[in-house]
Amino acid sequence: MLTITDLEKVYPTGDKALQGVSMEVDGNEVVSIIGPSGAGKSTLIKCVNRLTEPTSGSIVLDGEELTTLSKKELRKTRRDMGMIFQEFNLIERLTVMENVLSGRLGYMSSWNAFRRNFDDEDVQNAYEILDRVGVGGMENKRVDELSGGQRQRVGIARAILQRPKILLVDEPTSALDPETSFEVMEMLTEIAREEDIPVLINIHEVELALDYTDRIVGLTDGQVVFNGTPAELDESARDTIYRSGKSRAETGTEDQSQSQSQSSSSEITDASKEKSF
Amino acid sequence: MGSADPERTGGYPSSWERPTVFYSKNVKYLVYGAIGLFVLWSAWELRPSPARLIGGADAAASLLTTMFPPDFTPEARGRIWDGMIESIAMSIVATAIGVLISIPIAVMAAENLVPRPVYYVGRSLVSISRSLHELVLAIVAVVAVGLGPLAGVIALVIATPGFFAKLMAEELEDIDEGQADAIRALGGSPVQVLLYGVAPQVIPRMIGLIIYRWDINIRASTIVGIVGAGGIGVTLLNSFDRYEYDFSLAIILAIIAVVMFGEILSAVARRRVQ
Amino acid sequence: MSYEGSTTWRKHDGRARALRYLAIVVAIAITALSWRALDIQYTFVVDAPRNLGDLLLRMYPPNLAYGAEILPPLVETINIAILGTGLAILISLPIAYIGAENTTPNAVTYALGKFLIVGTRSVNVIIWALFFVVIFGTGALSGVLAVAFRSIGFVSKLIAEGIEEIDAGQVEAIRAMGGSPLDVVVYGIVPQIKPAFVGVATYRWDINVREATVIGFVGAGGIGVYLDTAINFFQWSNVLTILIAILGIVIISEVVSAYLRKKVS
Structure with missing residues (x-):
C-alpha cells in the first residue's frame, strides 16, 4: 500500500510542481492521475521512486518511508516499484530479452549483469511474460526493430519481471496511436490484476482513465482537486480539474470536450495576458 | 525457444543466449581472445629496455627544462616568420595547381558522367593520391627535384586529388541529372553538358571544397619541411638537430596558431559561400 | 528576383x-x-x-625479392596504428567524459576537455614523433606514442559527441529498476555509444595506418624507416617496392575499417 502525504516539489527554477499532494493507493486497485499538462502528474510519479527528489512530505510504501532512504536502500526499494515510461525508455540497441531481463538488475551483482549471466528462473519467467504480453518469439530481436505498441509491451514485461509491489506508469499511451493505446491499457490492467499488484498511472486521455481504472485522482497546479471513482467524475468535476486557465492555455492542443473549451475560453485570454507580462 | 507449444510442454526454456554477430559464442570468445593476445604480443614487442626508460626520464627532464620558456626573441621571430610565409605560400600555390589538376580527375571519377574504363582510371588516381601520406610524397619529390619549397608544392599538388577530386566526384554524382539531360536534349556536346548542365550545380560546393583543401594544405605545408621540402618544417627539424628545444617549442606554438587560424578562416569562408 | x-x-x-x-x-x-x-x-x-x-x-621495376624483407616493418606499421589507436582511446575516454556537455562536472573541466581536444589535434604526428624520439629513442614505442597523442583530439571529440547524444530516458529506466551505477553504465550508456565508439576506433585506426607510414622518417619505427634508408642508399627499385606496399596496406586497412563500421551500425 502506498501513502503519499503533503508531498511538495519545488524545482530549482522556482516552479512549484507539487503543492501538498496527499493520496493513497490500496490493495490491488488501479489509480489514475489525470489533469492538464504541467499539473505535476509526471513529477508526482517520479517522486515516488525518487527519480525526482521531492522537496518535502512523505511517501510510505508498505510501511517504509521512501523519502529518507539512503542511496543504497533506495536502490533496493526501487526493485519493488516497477516503472513504465511514456517513451518506453528501453535500451534500444539491446535485444528484447536483455531488456526484459534488465528488470532483474536490482537483484544481481554488477559482474553478472555485465556478463548477461541471468538466473535460470528469471530467464524462464521472462519467456513466459513475453508470451503473456503478446511479443513471444521476439526475444532475439533488437528493440529498435519493434513498433511502438510492441515496445510498450516489452516495457510492461520488464516492469513485471521485477516482481514489484506496485507499478508506476507514466503516460503509457501518449506515444501510441488510439487503437494500440486501448490494447496496451487493457493488457496492463489485466496483468496487474493477475499479479495482484496496485497501479498508479498518470494518463492524458480521460477516456482511458474512465474505462480502465478503479479510482481517479485529479491534479491541477500541483494540488489534488478530485479523488473518486470514474462514476463520480461528472461534468463539474472535469471542469474543476481542467478549469485552471493557466494550464488550459498550456494544453491548448489537447482534445477536450467543447463545453469545456467554451467555458474556459475567457480564462485562456486572461492567462495569456498574464504570460506576456 | 523451440517451436514446441509452451503451454503443452508445460515450461519455457531456462537459458537464453544473446545472438552475436559471430557464428556462436565460442567463435566470439575466440576472436576476442585472439585480439587480446595480439595486442599483448605487440605491446611486449615494443617494450623499451629499463636502461632506455631511465635514460628517457633524463631526456624528458632536460627536454622539458630547455623547452621552457619558448624562444620568442626577435631573431627567432624573424626565422619563424620567414619559414611560416614560405609554408603559407606553398599551401596557396599547391591548392591552386592541385585544384586545376583535380577537376578533370573528378570528372573522370564521377560514375554518372564518363564511360566505365575512364571511371576506373579516375578512381585509381584518387585512391593512389589518397593513400600516400603528404610526407611520403614529399620525400620522393625531394629526391626528384631537390631540397626546397618546389618539392613541397609538388607533394601537396599530388596529394590534393585524393581529397578534392574524391569529394568533387561525389558532388558530381549527386547532381540533378535532369538539368544535364536538358542540355543533351538541346544537342549539346559533352563539354557543353559539363559547362551548362553540371558546373552551375556544383560550383558553390566546389568553392567550399577549395577552401577546405587549402586549410588541409596549410597543415601539411608546415610539416613537409621535416623531410626537406621547404617551409617552417625545415626550421623545426634544424632546431631539434641543434637541441634548441626552446626554439622548437616557439615554432610549434606558431604552427598551432597558424593551423587554428587557417581552420577558423576556412570555416567562416565556407559558411559564407554556402 | x-x-x-x-x-x-x-x-x-x-x-x-x-x-x-x-x-x-x-x-x-x-x-x-x-x-x-x-x-x-x-x-x-x-x-x-x-x-x-x-x-x-x-x-622501375620494383624489387620483388625485397618484398619479403619489408614484411616485418609493414606489420610493425599496422601494429603501431593498432596500439596507437588503442592507447588514444584509453586516454580519450576521460577527456571525452569531461569534454561532453552532459557529463562534464563543471565549466572548468569542460574548458579543459575542449582545450585538450583542440590542442592535441593541432600538432602533427611527425612533430609528436620528434618529441618522443628525443625521450624514448628511435623505435616503434615512440611511434605508438606519437600516433596515440596525435589521435586524442579526434577520438575524444567524436566520443564526446556520442555521449552528448545519449537518450537520458534509457539511463533513467535502469536507475528506476534499482540498477547500480555500474549497471547504468553497462546497460544505459555503453549500448548507446557503442556504434559511435566502434566507428571512431576503426575510422581512426584507418587514418593511423597512413600516419604510421611516415613517422619512420624521424626514426619512430614502421615502414618509414625503411623508405628513408632505401632513399639514402639510392636503392630505387626498393623505394618503389615500399611505395607499392604502403599503397597496399593503406587500401586494405581502408576496406577493413569500412567493413567493420558497416557491421556494427
Missing part, C-alpha cells in the same frame, strides 16, 4: 557580379604573390616533370 523594369536578362545583378570578379582577381593575385614569395627558379620547374619521370624510370 524582380522582373519589372528590366528588358535585358542578366545572370546576376551588378553588385554580386562585381564582387564575384573581384574575388577571382584577388585569389589570382594572392596565388601569384605566393608564387613570387617561394622564389623558385623556373628552370627547376621546367625540369621537374622530367626529373620525376627519370626517378620513376630508375625505380
Whole structure:
C-alpha cells in the first residue's frame, strides 16, 4: 500500500510542481492521475521512486518511508516499484530479452549483469511474460526493430519481471496511436490484476482513465482537486480539474470536450495576458 | 525457444543466449581472445629496455627544462616568420595547381558522367593520391627535384586529388541529372553538358571544397619541411638537430596558431559561400 | 528576383557580379604573390616533370625479392596504428567524459576537455614523433606514442559527441529498476555509444595506418624507416617496392575499417 502525504516539489527554477499532494493507493486497485499538462502528474510519479527528489512530505510504501532512504536502500526499494515510461525508455540497441531481463538488475551483482549471466528462473519467467504480453518469439530481436505498441509491451514485461509491489506508469499511451493505446491499457490492467499488484498511472486521455481504472485522482497546479471513482467524475468535476486557465492555455492542443473549451475560453485570454507580462 | 507449444510442454526454456554477430559464442570468445593476445604480443614487442626508460626520464627532464620558456626573441621571430610565409605560400600555390589538376580527375571519377574504363582510371588516381601520406610524397619529390619549397608544392599538388577530386566526384554524382539531360536534349556536346548542365550545380560546393583543401594544405605545408621540402618544417627539424628545444617549442606554438587560424578562416569562408 | 523594369536578362545583378570578379582577381593575385614569395627558379620547374619521370624510370621495376624483407616493418606499421589507436582511446575516454556537455562536472573541466581536444589535434604526428624520439629513442614505442597523442583530439571529440547524444530516458529506466551505477553504465550508456565508439576506433585506426607510414622518417619505427634508408642508399627499385606496399596496406586497412563500421551500425 502506498501513502503519499503533503508531498511538495519545488524545482530549482522556482516552479512549484507539487503543492501538498496527499493520496493513497490500496490493495490491488488501479489509480489514475489525470489533469492538464504541467499539473505535476509526471513529477508526482517520479517522486515516488525518487527519480525526482521531492522537496518535502512523505511517501510510505508498505510501511517504509521512501523519502529518507539512503542511496543504497533506495536502490533496493526501487526493485519493488516497477516503472513504465511514456517513451518506453528501453535500451534500444539491446535485444528484447536483455531488456526484459534488465528488470532483474536490482537483484544481481554488477559482474553478472555485465556478463548477461541471468538466473535460470528469471530467464524462464521472462519467456513466459513475453508470451503473456503478446511479443513471444521476439526475444532475439533488437528493440529498435519493434513498433511502438510492441515496445510498450516489452516495457510492461520488464516492469513485471521485477516482481514489484506496485507499478508506476507514466503516460503509457501518449506515444501510441488510439487503437494500440486501448490494447496496451487493457493488457496492463489485466496483468496487474493477475499479479495482484496496485497501479498508479498518470494518463492524458480521460477516456482511458474512465474505462480502465478503479479510482481517479485529479491534479491541477500541483494540488489534488478530485479523488473518486470514474462514476463520480461528472461534468463539474472535469471542469474543476481542467478549469485552471493557466494550464488550459498550456494544453491548448489537447482534445477536450467543447463545453469545456467554451467555458474556459475567457480564462485562456486572461492567462495569456498574464504570460506576456 | 523451440517451436514446441509452451503451454503443452508445460515450461519455457531456462537459458537464453544473446545472438552475436559471430557464428556462436565460442567463435566470439575466440576472436576476442585472439585480439587480446595480439595486442599483448605487440605491446611486449615494443617494450623499451629499463636502461632506455631511465635514460628517457633524463631526456624528458632536460627536454622539458630547455623547452621552457619558448624562444620568442626577435631573431627567432624573424626565422619563424620567414619559414611560416614560405609554408603559407606553398599551401596557396599547391591548392591552386592541385585544384586545376583535380577537376578533370573528378570528372573522370564521377560514375554518372564518363564511360566505365575512364571511371576506373579516375578512381585509381584518387585512391593512389589518397593513400600516400603528404610526407611520403614529399620525400620522393625531394629526391626528384631537390631540397626546397618546389618539392613541397609538388607533394601537396599530388596529394590534393585524393581529397578534392574524391569529394568533387561525389558532388558530381549527386547532381540533378535532369538539368544535364536538358542540355543533351538541346544537342549539346559533352563539354557543353559539363559547362551548362553540371558546373552551375556544383560550383558553390566546389568553392567550399577549395577552401577546405587549402586549410588541409596549410597543415601539411608546415610539416613537409621535416623531410626537406621547404617551409617552417625545415626550421623545426634544424632546431631539434641543434637541441634548441626552446626554439622548437616557439615554432610549434606558431604552427598551432597558424593551423587554428587557417581552420577558423576556412570555416567562416565556407559558411559564407554556402 | 524582380522582373519589372528590366528588358535585358542578366545572370546576376551588378553588385554580386562585381564582387564575384573581384574575388577571382584577388585569389589570382594572392596565388601569384605566393608564387613570387617561394622564389623558385623556373628552370627547376621546367625540369621537374622530367626529373620525376627519370626517378620513376630508375625505380622501375620494383624489387620483388625485397618484398619479403619489408614484411616485418609493414606489420610493425599496422601494429603501431593498432596500439596507437588503442592507447588514444584509453586516454580519450576521460577527456571525452569531461569534454561532453552532459557529463562534464563543471565549466572548468569542460574548458579543459575542449582545450585538450583542440590542442592535441593541432600538432602533427611527425612533430609528436620528434618529441618522443628525443625521450624514448628511435623505435616503434615512440611511434605508438606519437600516433596515440596525435589521435586524442579526434577520438575524444567524436566520443564526446556520442555521449552528448545519449537518450537520458534509457539511463533513467535502469536507475528506476534499482540498477547500480555500474549497471547504468553497462546497460544505459555503453549500448548507446557503442556504434559511435566502434566507428571512431576503426575510422581512426584507418587514418593511423597512413600516419604510421611516415613517422619512420624521424626514426619512430614502421615502414618509414625503411623508405628513408632505401632513399639514402639510392636503392630505387626498393623505394618503389615500399611505395607499392604502403599503397597496399593503406587500401586494405581502408576496406577493413569500412567493413567493420558497416557491421556494427
